[in-house]
Amino acid sequence: MYANSTLRSIGAGLLLLAAACTVDKDPHSVPNGNENDPIFTNVSAALVSSCVSCHSAGSGRTFITSMDSAALLNSGLVNPSTPATSSLLTKPRSASHGGGIVASWTARDSALVAAWIGLLPNVNVTTLTAVKTDFAPVIDGMGESTWLQTQPLNMSIGGGWAAATSVTARAMYDDGYLYLYLRWYDNQASYRRNPWVKAADGSWAVAASKPAPINGENWGAYMARNGGAAFNPEGSQFYYEDKLAVIWNTYGAGTVPGFETVGCAVACHDPTNNRNPGTTYNAVRQDSAAKKYLTVSGQILDMWHWKLVRHNMNAIVDDQYVRYWLPVNDATAANGGRASDAGDQGYGSNPSLNGRPRYKSATQGYRPAIYSWPGTDNAEITDAEAAGLPAGTEVANMITVPVTLSRADVMGKAVYDPVLKVWTMEIRRRLVTTDATNDVQFSDLNRAYKFGVAVFDNAQIEHSYSGVPFSLVFRR
Numbered sequence: 001m002y003a004n005s006t007l008r009s010i011g012a013g014l015l016l017l018a019a020a021c022t023v024d025k026d027p028h029s030v031p032n033g034n035e036n037d038p039i040f041t042n043v044s045a046a047l048v049s050s051c052v053s054c055h056s057a058g059s060g061r062t063f064i065t066s067m068d069s070a071a072l073l074n075s076g077l078v079n080p081s082t083p084a085t086s087s088l089l090t091k092p093r094s095a096s097h098g099g100g101i102v103a104s105w106t107a108r109d110s111a112l113v114a115a116w117i118g119l120l121p122n123v124n125v126t127t128l129t130a131v132k133t134d135f136a137p138v139i140d141g142m143g144e145s146t147w148l149q150t151q152p153l154n155m156s157i158g159g160g161w162a163a164a165t166s167v168t169a170r171a172m173y174d175d176g177y178l179y180l181y182l183r184w185y186d187n188q189a190s191y192r193r194n195p196w197v198k199a200a201d202g203s204w205a206v207a208a209s210k211p212a213p214i215n216g217e218n219w220g221a222y223m224a225r226n227g228g229a230a231f232n233p234e235g236s237q238f239y240y241e242d243k244l245a246v247i248w249n250t251y252g253a254g255t256v257p258g259f260e261t262v263g264c265a266v267a268c269h270d271p272t273n274n275r276n277p278g279t280t281y282n283a284v285r286q287d288s289a290a291k292k293y294l295t296v297s298g299q300i301l302d303m304w305h306w307k308l309v310r311h312n313m314n315a316i317v318d319d320q321y322v323r324y325w326l327p328v329n330d331a332t333a334a335n336g337g338r339a340s341d342a343g344d345q346g347y348g349s350n351p352s353l354n355g356r357p358r359y360k361s362a363t364q365g366y367r368p369a370i371y372s373w374p375g376t377d378n379a380e381i382t383d384a385e386a387a388g389l390p391a392g393t394e395v396a397n398m399i400t401v402p403v404t405l406s407r408a409d410v411m412g413k414a415v416y417d418p419v420l421k422v423w424t425m426e427i428r429r430r431l432v433t434t435d436a437t438n439d440v441q442f443s444d445l446n447r448a449y450k451f452g453v454a455v456f457d458n459a460q461i462e463h464s465y466s467g468v469p470f471s472l473v474f475r476r
């Protein structure tokens, strides 16, 4: 309804002041007598009336209708340079929005909010700028002071189980490599990934990652059923590991146009939600469970998947990708469109021998600090030894070997600080790899590379995620 130029010509200074300040009065009052004035009071009223049912405080979403104007600006959900591209406006009009196309969101609402966004100061809060460096960081999760020459990007995440609500990123590059620094909050480090556990009757079994979900329930219902407000993914019945993933669009034949505007949500499909994003479990019918995949043949997203127990000790971030996939009801379909680059995955289970775990670590015993050890350190457990262990004994279940070929393209290591309760991770990847199909190639330093981030807090799949795409740019 209001073109930005018209608004600017009728007193931009005054309106900018009104818009950029936090105006949290009664959202139903109309101070200037005009409900179409692009002031925050009117914007807030429009957002509350159409969006509060799914975006209230506590909904786990990044966008919350009670956000004030400053919080919205800093969330990265609004883009003052091109208001119409703001995800706050594109999401309620998009079929790939978790809430679908929001019928009550009118053209007037959209024009009002677009006009308001156009008046906001143009801070580019979704862009991560990689700075050229002569001092390559050591990939050890220690984060040397060289990183301080970079500008941090704070990326909001929501949904899922994570204690973190954001991930802070920094980036550097040199002639050979891109370097990333990521930092996120976690109230507890988790490394008891599916150990063997001895039962009271003397039998052994591999502990499940989590209490089994009910087919057809979603993550929210699962969490409500397993503790509600007291839900704790670090509880003793959860046997998994901390993970983090970064997904990149690729820019060759496999580029995913939708990723540029909606980010990770383009790959998230829940059959119970018309294949729009959603979180439904189903262990019986794989074609009824939410999965990650792409809907156009040939499309590829590059996925860097860090796994504390399986890869951190070898400073590897698993180089994987997301591809085209057609939902089928097939027991082999559990991974949907998730696939791995060529090479050895770098880990295997501690095999069963006479119904009990075969190995322990020769140097670290049954339970190494991070519940895994290198295969070169295997020591046989004898039947007599296994029989003599007390009930409740846990024996680690992950044995690592080197990751090879393209799968080893991404080097990364994270360190947990138990006092600050934060993970610090450093990542290194060649700007250009030999896997041009499944890896993003940072070959054009003038391009903006879109990416998204997810945190898995002792979660197999129930990750928190960014609702908007971020851009990596290179400062020449």
Ligand code: HEC
Residues within 6 Å of the ligand: 047, 050, 051, 052, 053, 054, 055, 061, 062, 063, 064, 077, 087, 088, 089, 091, 092, 096, 097, 098, 099, 100, 102, 105, 158, 265, 277, 466, 467, 468
């Ligand atoms: C019926 C529930 C529902 C309604 C109503 C709804 N949304 Fe959403 N929205 C979702 C879900 C679920 C997601 C997460 C999946 C995704 O990113 O699409 C989401 C994600 C978003 C995101 C990405 C950031 C985030 O919080 O994850 C934005 C922005 C957004 N919605 C805007 C809106 C706006 C604006 C309205 C009102 C005009 C609205 N939504 C109404 C369910 C809803």
